[in-house]
Amino acid sequence: MKIAMLNPPHRYGQDTSQWITVPPQGYGGIQWVVATLIDGLLAAGCEILLIGAPGSTVRPGLTVSAATTRAALSAFGPDVVHDHTNGQLLPAEPDWPAVRTHHLNGVPEHTANGIYLSHAQRRAAGSADAPVIRLPVNPDRYTYREEKEDFLLFLGRVSVHKGARDAAAFAEAAGLPLKLAGPAWEPDYLRGILTDYPGTAEYLGEVGGSHRTDLLAAAQALLVLSQPFGGPFGCEWIEPGATVVAEAAVSGTPVIATDNGCLAEIAPHVGTVVPVERTPTREEAAKILAGLPTPAYLRATAVERWGHQVIAAKYLEVYRRSLAGGTWT
Numbered sequence: 301m302k303i304a305m306l307n308p309p310h311r312y313g314q315d316t317s318q319w320i321t322v323p324p325q326g327y328g329g330i331q332w333v334v335a336t337l338i339d340g341l342l343a344a345g346c347e348i349l350l351i352g353a354p355g356s357t358v359r360p361g362l363t364v365s366a367a368t369t370r371a372a373l374s375a376f377g378p379d380v381v382h383d384h385t386n387g388q389l390l391p392a393e394p395d396w397p398a399v400r401t402h403h404l405n406g407v408p409e410h411t412a413n414g415i416y417l418s419h420a421q422r423r424a425a426g427s428a429d430a431p432v433i434r435l436p437v438n439p440d441r442y443t444y445r446e447e448k449e450d451f452l453l454f455l456g457r458v459s460v461h462k463g464a465r466d467a468a469a470f471a472e473a474a475g476l477p478l479k480l481a482g483p484a485w486e487p488d489y490l491r492g493i494l495t496d497y498p499g500t501a502e503y504l505g506e507v508g509g510s511h512r513t514d515l516l517a518a519a520q521a522l523l524v525l526s527q528p529f530g531g532p533f534g535c536e537w538i539e540p541g542a543t544v545v546a547e548a549a550v551s552g553t554p555v556i557a558t559d560n561g562c563l564a565e566i567a568p569h570v571g572t573v574v575p576v577e578r579t580p581t582r583e584e585a586a587k588i589l590a591g592l593p594t595p596a597y598l599r600a601t602a603v604e605r606w607g608h609q610v611i612a613a614k615y616l617e618v619y620r621r622s623l624a625g626g627t628w629t
């Protein structure tokens with residue numbers, strides 16, 4: 301099958317001379333999803349055109365286009381177009397069979413043939429029948445470790461809705477240092493964390509490459525303490541998909557998460573869920589850490605549930621449905 305993959309054409313951080321590539325140089329959740337799904341589709345024998353990601357690594361069977369979207373699609377002649385740009389590159393009425401993965405909160409701009417990352421995200425968008433397909437992970441892209449180091453990890457945007465401060469509070473209760481890794485676009489929020497938890501929180505900045513995968517593999521646990529408030533544009537934040545949960549698990553690292561959005565659906569398989577807006581006592585934190593799954597179990601679970609070939613097969617089913625003229629909202 302020939303599939304055109306539309307990636308959000310976003311600039312890399314504050315450097316307007318670079319695009320966020322596939323896979324991303326550092327922070328880039330959607331770009332990791334696109335890269336991993338492409339891995340699975342290539343393994344299934346598909347031919348892929350990637351649009352909207354200049355500078356991306358070209359692999360056998362993958363073409364990256366710098367042309368305009370319509371010109372690139374016309375030249376490629378896809379069987380199906382898969383939009384990850386939330387309508388930024390794909391018109392409302394495309395000339396080819398198309399599906400749209402919604403990566404954000406709320407109602408997507410175009411709801412036709414939408415795909416959601418979790419049941420919570422789908423409910424919030426007002427859909428009852430659209431497919432739910434989890435975010436994929438490719439174990440070959442990650443480091444697996446059974447022996448862990450004495451630190452907890454927060455990996456993501458350092459913001460209120462992502463629960464970075466809540467992670468610092470949990471780490472202090474657990475008596476472990478916290479490594480904060482990710483972009484901090486709200487400097488006052490970051491400064492407050494470092495001021496209030498000086499012996500606990502360490503900010504590493506935005507990380508990528510082997511540094512990122514080494515952190516995921518070495519941590520005692522990953523803290524994904526997403527909160528329902530403080531989200532972009534002041535909306536209620538419902539965690540849509542949480543790529544980092546599968547990334548940690550395939551690295552052999554358990555996840556401690558809130559029950560916000562998708563986390564209530566996926567985190568219990570590879571860790572545990574804690575209430576929002578509640579810092580555990582030292583005894584509670586110790587009990588949580590002691591009860592987490594083993595690295596071998598975590599990796600096997602991640603591959604079985606969210607492996608790139610498993611998820612690619614689910615997408616191929618939806619592609620065939622669209623190619624056969626199927627429509628849904």
